Amino acid sequence: MAEYLVCSEEEIADGGRKVVACGDKEIGIFRVKGVLHAWHNLCPHRQGPICQGRIYPEVIEPLDDNCEVRTLQYNEENMHVACPWHGWEFNIETGRNAAGRYRLHRAELAVREGQIYVVL
Numbered sequence: 001m002a003e004y005l006v007c008s009e010e011e012i013a014d015g016g017r018k019v020v021a022c023g024d025k026e027i028g029i030f031r032v033k034g035v036l037h038a039w040h041n042l043c044p045h046r047q048g049p050i051c052q053g054r055i056y057p058e059v060i061e062p063l064d065d066n067c068e069v070r071t072l073q074y075n076e077e078n079m080h081v082a083c084p085w086h087g088w089e090f091n092i093e094t095g096r097n098a099a100g101r102y103r104l105h106r107a108e109l110a111v112r113e114g115q116i117y118v119v120l
């Protein structure tokens with residue numbers, strides 16, 4: 001097992017991220033609702049750099065009284081990252097994609113004395 005120093009805890013603000021090389025792997029570290037999450041930077045679709053995609057809240061499409069979608073709304077409770085290659089979306093906290101069929105591969109983190117480490 002190897003540990004890689006990423007940065008100090010303060011360097012990843014809530015809603016932020018950092019993508020780092022750890023040996024021959026790339027890991028994306030995100031902070032959502034104050035909690036750190038780490039994922040391998042490989043999209044399950046075609047191995048695109050998922051951790052470098054746009055971060056935004058889940059898009060929901062509420063139905064009106066006629067059962068039609070009139071507006072898009074955002075659910076700030078579920079933050080997603082969208083793969084820059086083909087747009088697949090993944091929940092940053094769970095690693096599940098919007099359809100629930102695919103998952104990101106989690107990386108282990110350790111935090112000691114204010115420093116974040118990836119453990120592989």
Ligand code: FES
Nearest residue numbers: 043046048083086
């Ligand atoms: S490689 Fe990520 S959506 Fe295709």
